Amino acid sequence: MIRNILLAGVTAMLPTLGSAGPIGPFSDLVVFGDSLSDPGNIFASTLGTIPDPTLYPDGQFTNGDTWASQLGANFTSGTNFAFGGARAVANPEPAGGDTDDNTDNIPDFAAQRTLFGLQSPSLGPNPLTAVWFGGNDLRAGLTDPANLGAVISTAVTEIVTGVGDLLSRGLTDILVFGLPNLGRIPEVTSLDAFLAVSGQANPGDTIAGATFATQGFNAALQGALSTLPPLGNVQFLDTFALFEDILADADALGFTNTTDACILSLADPTDCTTDQGFVFHDSIHPTEKAHALIAQEVRAVVVPLPAGGLLLLTALGGFALLRRRT
Structure with missing residues (x-):
């Protein structure tokens, strides 16, 4: 039983994506x-x-539109079930293991799939499904290093189980996002600095731990996805490499600050509602400009690169063409 106040009316809130021409066959x-x-x-x-x-300013956890909202304009229709604060594993996981339960009133992955079933959206013949979970699970896990391995394992299991469920429901083209390097986000880098100054940890230890945990999560997720039955096409998006390359190519991409949170850096944080050259809007979320690069990467990954796509990619400094591929 999903215990949250959202379900009664949430299907009316979920946005239908705008139309501006489909991406490839989707x-x-x-x-x-x-x-x-x-x-x-x-x-x-x-x-x-x-x-x-x-x-x-737009009710999204950035200074404009997320990658999903930006990419949505390229599809004829669709529905977005994502909720800020959601985890792969319901929070907290009940003792009985009922992952549909959700005591923080935020629909996690299982609850979002329930919403999908309740809404039964009318979809075209070839929907593309995007699944991106794990960041909130891992951030919580980093506060309890002794149980971090179990947190990663449980989150990966929930994601892969959920992807299998979506495949069985007929969503047969699924793009699963890995996690960007949590060792790079201001939340972690500022904590690392604080712990070092206060003598509670060596400089760099917290960053290294978060990076190692992110790599472990991504490796486990990618490996587990390979065990799914062949019911459709499941692709893993290496957002770790994507963000590393964004940070490495920051100057060429027009970023002037790759380490700090905009809303914690400017005298007037409301100035951050417009582009200020930051990669991070707050301590964990990218800016709209960084989200645009995620949307661009999805376009490049899910379809062969046509001539028009080449122009789009090179318009942003050739970033996607120069990016390392794994």
């Missing part, structure tokens, strides 16, 4: 995820209070 975009993909579902369900609209 007719629709269906998204499951957390704040990195949330198009405003938490904002709507909290009556416009979360996130703070003075700092997050």
Whole structure:
């Protein structure tokens, strides 16, 4: 039983993606995820209070549109079930293992799939499904190193089980996102500096631990996805490599700050609602400009690169063409 206040009316809130011509063979975009993909579902369900609209102007956890909202314009239709704060594993996981339970009132992956079933969206013949979970699970796990391995294992199991469930429901083209390097986000780098100054840890230890955990999560997820039955096409998006390359090529991409959170750096944080050259809008979320590069990468990954696509990619400094591929 899903115990949250959102289910009664949430299917009316979930946005239908706009139409501007499909990507390749795909007719629709269906998204499951957390704040990195949330198009405003938490904002709507909290009556416009979360996130703070003075700092997050479009009700999304960035200074504009997430990658999913930007990419959605390329599809004829679709639905986004992502909610800020969502985890792969329901929070907290009940003792009985009922992952549909959700005591923080945020639909996690299992609950989002339930919403998908309740809404039964009308989709075209070839929907593309995007799944991006694990960031909130891993961030919570980093606070309890003794149980971090179990957190990673359980989260990966939930994601792969969920992907298998979506395959069985007929969503047969699924793009699963790995995690970007949590050792790079301001939340972790600032904690590393604090612990080092206070003598509680050596400089760099917290960053190294977060990086190692992210790599372990991604390796486990990619390996587990390979065990799914051949019911469709499942592709893993290496967002770790993507973000490393964004940071390495920051100057060419027009970024002037790759380490700090914009809203914690400027005298007037509301100035961050426009592009200020930051990669990070807050301590964990990318800016709209960084999200645009994620959307661009998805376009490059899910379809062969046509001439028009080449022009789009090179318009952003040739980034996608120069990126390392794994």
